[in-house]
Amino acid sequence: xxxxxxxxxxxxxxxxxxxxxxxxxMLIFGYNPFSGYGSLIATAFGTPQNIGxxxxxxxxxxxxxxxxxVAQQAGFxxxxxxxxxxxxxxxxxxxxxxxxxxxxxLIIIGATLFGVILGGISGLIPGYLRAKFGASExxxxxxxxxxxxxxxxxxxxxxxxxxxxxxxxxxxxGDHGSIAMKWLSDLTNQSSISAxxxxxVIVTILVWFxxxxxxFGFSIEAVGKxxxxxxxxxxxxxxxxxxxxxxxxxxxxxxxxxxxxGHYGNVFVQNSTPETGFNGMAVALLGSGSFIGVILAAALFxxxxxxGSGMPNISGVPTELVSIVIALIIFFVGSSxxxxxxxxxxxxxxxxxAGSGKGPKGKKPKKxxxxxxxxx
Amino acid sequence: MNILxxxxxxxxxxxxxxxxxxxTAIGGTFSERGGVVNVGLxxxxxxGAFSSIVFNLSFGNSLGQLTPWLGLVVGAxxxxxxxxxxxxxxVTLRADHIVSGTVINLIAxxxxxxxxxxxxxxxxxxxxxxxxxxxxxxxxxxIPILGRxxxxxxxxxxxxxxxxxxxxxxxIYKTRFGLRLRSVGENPQAADTLGLNVARxxxxxxxxxxxxxxxxxxxxxxxxxxxxxxSTIAGQGFISMAAMIFGRWNPIGAMLAAMFFGLSQSLSVIxxxxxxxxxxxxxxxxxxxxxxxxxxLTIFFGKTRAPKAxxxxxxxxx
Numbered sequence: 001x002x003x004x005x006x007x008x009x010x011x012x013x014x015x016x017x018x019x020x021x022x023x024x025x026m027l028i029f030g031y032n033p034f035s036g037y038g039s040l041i042a043t044a045f046g047t048p049q050n051i052g053x054x055x056x057x058x059x060x061x062x063x064x065x066x067x068x069x070v071a072q073q074a075g076f077x078x079x080x081x082x083x084x085x086x087x088x089x090x091x092x093x094x095x096x097x098x099x100x101x102x103x104x105x106l107i108i109i110g111a112t113l114f115g116v117i118l119g120g121i122s123g124l125i126p127g128y129l130r131a132k133f134g135a136s137e138x139x140x141x142x143x144x145x146x147x148x149x150x151x152x153x154x155x156x157x158x159x160x161x162x163x164x165x166x167x168x169x170x171x172x173x174g175d176h177g178s179i180a181m182k183w184l185s186d187l188t189n190q191s192s193i194s195a196x197x198x199x200x201v202i203v204t205i206l207v208w209f210x211x212x213x214x215x216f217g218f219s220i221e222a223v224g225k226x227x228x229x230x231x232x233x234x235x236x237x238x239x240x241x242x243x244x245x246x247x248x249x250x251x252x253x254x255x256x257x258x259x260x261x262g263h264y265g266n267v268f269v270q271n272s273t274p275e276t277g278f279n280g281m282a283v284a285l286l287g288s289g290s291f292i293g294v295i296l297a298a299a300l301f302x303x304x305x306x307x308g309s310g311m312p313n314i315s316g317v318p319t320e321l322v323s324i325v326i327a328l329i330i331f332f333v334g335s336s337x338x339x340x341x342x343x344x345x346x347x348x349x350x351x352x353x354a355g356s357g358k359g360p361k362g363k364k365p366k367k368x369x370x371x372x373x374x375x376x
Numbered sequence: 377m378n379i380l381x382x383x384x385x386x387x388x389x390x391x392x393x394x395x396x397x398x399x400t401a402i403g404g405t406f407s408e409r410g411g412v413v414n415v416g417l418x419x420x421x422x423x424g425a426f427s428s429i430v431f432n433l434s435f436g437n438s439l440g441q442l443t444p445w446l447g448l449v450v451g452a453x454x455x456x457x458x459x460x461x462x463x464x465x466x467v468t469l470r471a472d473h474i475v476s477g478t479v480i481n482l483i484a485x486x487x488x489x490x491x492x493x494x495x496x497x498x499x500x501x502x503x504x505x506x507x508x509x510x511x512x513x514x515x516x517x518x519i520p521i522l523g524r525x526x527x528x529x530x531x532x533x534x535x536x537x538x539x540x541x542x543x544x545x546x547x548i549y550k551t552r553f554g555l556r557l558r559s560v561g562e563n564p565q566a567a568d569t570l571g572l573n574v575a576r577x578x579x580x581x582x583x584x585x586x587x588x589x590x591x592x593x594x595x596x597x598x599x600x601x602x603x604x605x606x607s608t609i610a611g612q613g614f615i616s617m618a619a620m621i622f623g624r625w626n627p628i629g630a631m632l633a634a635m636f637f638g639l640s641q642s643l644s645v646i647x648x649x650x651x652x653x654x655x656x657x658x659x660x661x662x663x664x665x666x667x668x669x670x671x672x673l674t675i676f677f678g679k680t681r682a683p684k685a686x687x688x689x690x691x692x693x694x
Contacts, residue, residue, distance in 0.1 A: 029494050077474055079415075135674045136682075138415070138474060139621060142614050143666040154659035271607045278482060285475060318493040323486030327479050334475035335465050 007288045009343065010336045014286065015300065017339075018329030022321055035315040040322070043310025044303045050310075052184070052191025056263050057302035058295075059196035060085065063255035064280020065287060065294040066207050067248045071123075072284065073211060074244035075224035076130065080141025081252040082277025083148035084122040086270065088115035088253030090152040093170055093260040093267040096177030097163035107177035112257050119253015120246045122148060127245025131238040137245070145273045153269045169268035179261045194262030201295070203254065208291045220244045252277065282330045301326055380524065382650055386639070388510065388529045389646055394631075394638025395534035396421070396596035400616035401623065401630035402537075402544050403588030407459075408625055409548060410581025411561035413687040415477030416462050417589050418613025419484030423458050424451035424593025426488035429501050429604040436506040443506035444598040448533065448591050455590015456583055458484070463582040467575050470689045481613070485606050492604060500605035508533055508599040533595050540588070541631035548627060557581055561683035564690035574690050592616065615641075618669040625682060637665045 023033035044050055064081045071078035078084075092115030096107050126140040157168055165171045172178075179195040211217035219240045222230040231237045255276065260267055283301060287293030308322030332339065400417050407414040414420075428447035436443045458480060465476040492501055513527040513535070548554040559567040560577045568574050593609060601608045615637050622636075623629025644661035647653040653661075 079474070079478070129670070129674050133674045135670075136621075139618065139673060140670050142415075143618060143669050146611055146614070146666045147663045147670075150659050150662040154657070154662075272610050278478065281478060282482070318490050320486040320490035320493070324483055324490060327483035327486065330475065330482070331465065331471075331479045334471040334479060335469035337470040 006340070006343070007290070008293075010339050011286055011288055011293065011297075011333065013339050013342075014329050014332035014336075017332045018325050021328045022325035025321065025324065026317060031315060031317045036311060036317040036321070039311050039314035039317070040304070040307035042307075042314070044307030046310075047189065048187065049189040049191045050306050052188025052193035053306045054299070054302045055188075055197045056192040056194065057305055058298045059194070059200045059258045059262065060255035060276045061280055061283050061298035061301060062200040062204060062295055063258065064252050064277055065283035065298055066204060066291075067123075067251035067255070068281050068284035069287070069289065069291075069294060070207065070211070070220070070244055070251060071248035072289075073217075073224045074220045074241055074248075075227065076127070076241065076245055076248070077138050078123070078126075078141055078245065078248050078252075079138055079281065080122060080126060080144050080249070080277075081255075081280050082273040082275070083141070083145035084119040084249040084252035085256035085259070085277050085280075086152050086274050087122045087148045088119035088256030089260045089274075090155055090256075090267050091115045091118040092177075092257040093173060094155070094159065094163075096173040096261060097159075097171055100176040102176075104176065108179060108261065111173075111177050111261060112254070115257035115260065116250045116253045119256060120250035123249015123252070124242060124246040127242045127249075130245075131241040145277070149270060149273050152267075156267060156269050165266070170266045172265045173261055174265065177261055178265055179258070180265070192263045192265075194258065196258030196262035199254070199258060203251070204291055204295060207251070216240075216243070252280065255280070279326070282326055285330055285333050288333070380521070384525050384528060385646060385649070386642065387525050389642035390635060390639040391534040392510075392531050392599055392638075393642045393645075394635040395531070395537040396592040396600070396612060397616045397619050397634035397637055398537040398541060398592075398631045399595060400589045400592030400613060401619035401634050402541055402627045403455075403585035403592065404617055404620040405544065405548070405585075405623075405625055405627050405630055406557070406581045406588070407585035408581075408620065408686050409554075409561045409683055410557045410578045411564060411683055411685040411688065411690070412463070412466050412578055412582050413473040413477065414459075414462065414582065414585050414589075415474050415617065416458070416480030416613075417477075417585070417616050418609060418611070419477075419480035419482075420455045420458050420586050420589035421593030421596065421613040421616070422481075422484035422488055422609045424455045424590035425597035425601065425608050426484075426491070426593075426604050427451055427454040427590075428594030429504060429597050430491075430495065432504040432506055432598060433501060436504060439506075441506065444504075444508045447598050448594045451590040451594025451597075452587045453590065455586040455588070455593065457586070459582050459586020459589070460579075462586070463579045466582070466689065467578045470691065473687045473689075485609075488604060489606050501603045503602050504598065507602055508595070531599060533599065537595075537634075538631060541627045544627035553580075558683065560690075561685055564685050564688075568690070568692065574692070578690075589613070589616075615665060618665070621682075622669060622672055640665045640668075 026033040026036045064085060067081050068078055092111040095111040095114045099107060122144060126137040126144060129135045129140055130137040159170060163171055181195050184193050219235045222235055223237045223240045227237045279301060283294055283297040286297035304322045304326060308319045311317040311319055400421055404414050404417055428451040431450040432443050432447045462476050462480055465471040466473050489499060508531050510529040510531060516527040517523040556572055557577055560574050564574045596612055597604060597608060619633035619637055620630045622633035640661060643653055644658055647661055
């Protein structure tokens with residue numbers, strides 16, 4: 001119990017530190033942090049449309065966050081969510097535009113399946129290579145990101161003219177295969193919100209169920225904690241690893257499907273691998289392994305992103321500040337040792353001021369010496 | 377075009393494209409030999425590129441031809457500063473190496489564009505006026521055929537990268553520092569027992585990787601990209617990492633691998649001028665180095681030959 005409390009505390013402190021660091025950066029460059037963050041909040045929650053956008057941006061972040069979480073549980077580091085998402089994005093839009101004669105629900109199901117399968121395959125490849133050959137999945141997923149980026153871009157530019165709007169973007173899926181919901185769009189002044197957000201929440205519950213309540217989930221966790229022990233206990237550790245990476249890729253792929261059929265409604269050539277994939281990692285790290293945490297972190301990051309887009313006009317602060325803040329938050333989560341040390345010290349100080357805890361004090365000077373040495 | 381001029385063109389563009397990769401990959405070797413995985417090379421290159429372009433734009437008129445060289449120095453210093461953050465996070469604060477590296481990759485383009493907007497009021501810079509052009513190496517370019525192929529229309533920093541590779545080989549395998557760095561990357565406990573300062577050596581490895589990665593980024597910006605925008609580096613750092621692995625954590629191997637990747641990159645640029653190659657759809661040339669890295673990694677070095685303690689935080693017991 002105290003450990004979960006600590007994790008939540010680390011997450012909250014990381015966010016606070018990240019925001020403070022962002023404020024310091026604003027101060028250094030002569031912006032007013034109050035008006036900077038003020039304009040961010042005013043933009044994020046100012047209009048129903050922007051609130052809709054927050055939900056829209058949350059959708060793929062939740063799914064990529066889950067994707068990262070599943071891989072992490074199996075002891076894998078999936079940096080390929082960006083590519084897995086893009087593969088599915090291109091695939092699902094292609095499917096929807098190529099079979100417009102099908103009934104709408106069949107298009108959606110077909111496009112989703114096709115996209116999820118492409119995402120799954122993009123996850124399976126590094127999973128297989130790591131399980132069978134021991135090749136580092138980190139490097140392979142990074143390389144695959146670029147392979148998929150170029151293949152996807154090239155696919156888009158060579159789609160038949162009939163389904164392309166310009167040389168490097170496709171038509172809108174529109175009435176054929178869109179997962180937009182009219183009442184939601186009307187409610188949010190035609191924002192890009194779609195049924196994707198419900199899909200994401202339902203899938204979160206599903207993945208939670210799989211991970212916590214099924215044998216498969218248990219196997220993943222066992223393999224992730226100690227593959228050798230799991231093998232000894234009779235779990236097929238290689239198959240489990242491969243399936244976990246496939247599931248991870250499929251989840252990131254689903255995120256791509258919601259981008260294609262929901263948020264953007266089409267697909268277009270990318271300059272670099274979609275950032276959403278990397279931000280999913282950020283979401284999972286901030287969510288620190290908890291499913292609610294992933295949803296909350298995704299909400300925070302999308303609110304920051306949507307709000308950040310309004311900063312330049314109102315307060316003059318470049319939108320990139322938001323990416324810096326998000327990266328800093330992850331830095332603090334990643335360096336949680338720093339925060340844990342801080343919490344320990346605060347507790348020790350509390351105990352000391354209460355006049356009872358002399359125990360932990362003896363250790364402290366030693367630790368600071370060590371850090372200083374390392375920095376020198 | 378006759379075969380000799382095609383070859384000359386191919387070799388000169390290859391060398392120019394491979395030099396930034398070589399510098400960065402050799403840098404990565406230092407970091408990983410010391411046991412710290414550096415996925416942040418991409419971000420380090422980005423900051424090196426950013427700082428050298430800003431320096432070049434600001435001082436190009438007054439410093440003239442010396443500017444790009446000083447730009448490399450500026451890139452090196454900034455790369456060093458970014459790498460210090462990585463060392464601080466991984467060695468001192470015990471953060472996960474991949475998380476810290478990814479943070480650097482996330483923050484670098486954002487920070488670069490943020491600062492560009494603050495300085496110039498727009499999202500990307502103008503073209504620099506003082507860049508590394510093509511130059512003939514005096515005397516050597518008079519060697520028959522070889523001179524034409526290797527020393528005509530080439531670039532000094534590219535040749536420098538080859539020298540650095542050999543120098544690094546010497547440092548890592550023949551000096552006391554190299555031996556200590558490798559021992560810290562293979563078995564930090566044992567190194568600690570022998571009285572080596574594990575944290576300090578790891579810091580040094582990461583810092584050198586930042587220095588060389590910064591030079592790599594600056595070189596790419598000042599010889600190939602010629603301006604700074606969010607997508608200037610786009611993947612070069614990751615290719616460098618691939619080159620390092622492909623070169624089996626050996627600086628000369630890394631340099632050769634960088635040349636190979638440089639060749640495939642230059643093919644996708646000048647391929648249209650070369651018979652046969654111009655028949656290949658450009659997408660295959662684009663994905664070639666990445667696919668090849670995956671294959672090599674899988675088949676030949678499957679059980680990775682990375683330094684044993686690579687990516688493992690060393691926590692000194694008290």
